[in-house]
Amino acid sequence: MDKFLDLFKIFIAFFKIGAFSFGGGYAMLPFIEREIVNKNGWLSPKEFLDVLAISQVSPGPIAINSATFIGYKYNFILGSIFATLGVIFFSIIVINLVAPSLEKYKTNKNISTVFKTLRPITIGFILSAFYSTYEKSVSDLFSVCIFLVSFMLLNSKKIHPVFIIMFSGFIGIILKGA
Amino acid sequence: MLKLFLIFFKIGLVTFGGGYAMIPLIEKELVLKQRLVSEDEFLDYVSVAQSFPGAIAVNISLLLGYKFNKFIGSIVCVLGTILPSFTSILILSYFYNKNNTSSYLNGFFLGVRPVVASLLLYSFFRLSKKVEKNTLNILFLGISFILVTFFNVNPIYIIIIGGILGLWINS
Secondary structure (H helix, E strand, O other): OHHHHHHHHHHHHHHHHHHHHHHHHHHHHHHHHHHHHHHOOOOHHHHHHHHHHEEEEHEEEEEHHHHHHHHHHHHHHHHHHHHHHHHHHHHHHHHHHHHHHHHHHHHHHHHHHHHHHHHHHHHHHHHHHHHHHHHOOOHHHHHHHHHHHHHHHHOOOOOOOHHHHHHHHHHHHHHOOO | HHHHHHHHHHHHHHHHHOHHHHHHHHHHHHHHOOOOOOHHHHHHHHHHHHOOOHHHHHHHHHHHHHHHHHHHHHHHHHHHHHHHHHHHHHHHHHHHOOOOOOOHHHHHHHHHHHHHHHHHHHHHHHHHHHHOOHHHHHHHHHHHHHHHHEEEEEOOHHHHHHHHHHHHHHE
């Protein structure tokens, strides 16, 4: 029974994350930080940063990757199944309800007004996620250099983020590892 | 059905970097190659998927699956999309949890963590370009940033109140 309650708890935590994050992967971060790191302590602040890096270098949607990863940390395979189901559950219900009358929802003025308002709010959340990530990860000359160079490379748009992450990881192994 | 599952499985397997990276791949497979969806319809699906809560890739595969085979179709497509992601992360998290004292792994993540910050800053600038710059939007952005960062307000309340305010101001 206790085990079932535990799994139900992680399902609900990710259900909340899936139901309130608008705009995909990055918009979820402040929710994950609050629900998983601050409130329940299932993940340390450092591990929270690793989740995003791992989600980026592994194929598939970031939301699914981070749910699976955090779920595994919490309760191995069962944990990852419940967390992943939690994060997609709200979408399954809502999209199946909306899909039959897509035209109606597309042209409904109130719905589009709400979504337009939520866009800048979501961007504010991403800025907030940046702020807390920067505070936790950029502290010395090494991390400042990696931060600046990777930002320039991302802006050049010619290099895929996966390669930038892998490359920075190797520099980390050489300079800070062994 | 199996064909649909395989198409979405393939898309899930080769996309790196989340939902937005998936959109052009879905377009290529379903609109251009298989001609199962028209260009206009596809754009509608993308905009609905973006505006509803949850992961964009998940929402798009649910919508397309529903179009082909109602509820069952939506489940089949979403399973196809998440299965490669689910299995690859299971393998990665197994190794992450087993070797978290390894100095190589520590070095790797010390190098990677600052990149996560720059990815978020990059995504912030890119998304900001897509939003109209008026006083109201800038106010909403600034206030939600301050409330979450410095006052530790639950983002769920900000979403609910923001949506209501948006309706009230525009009516």
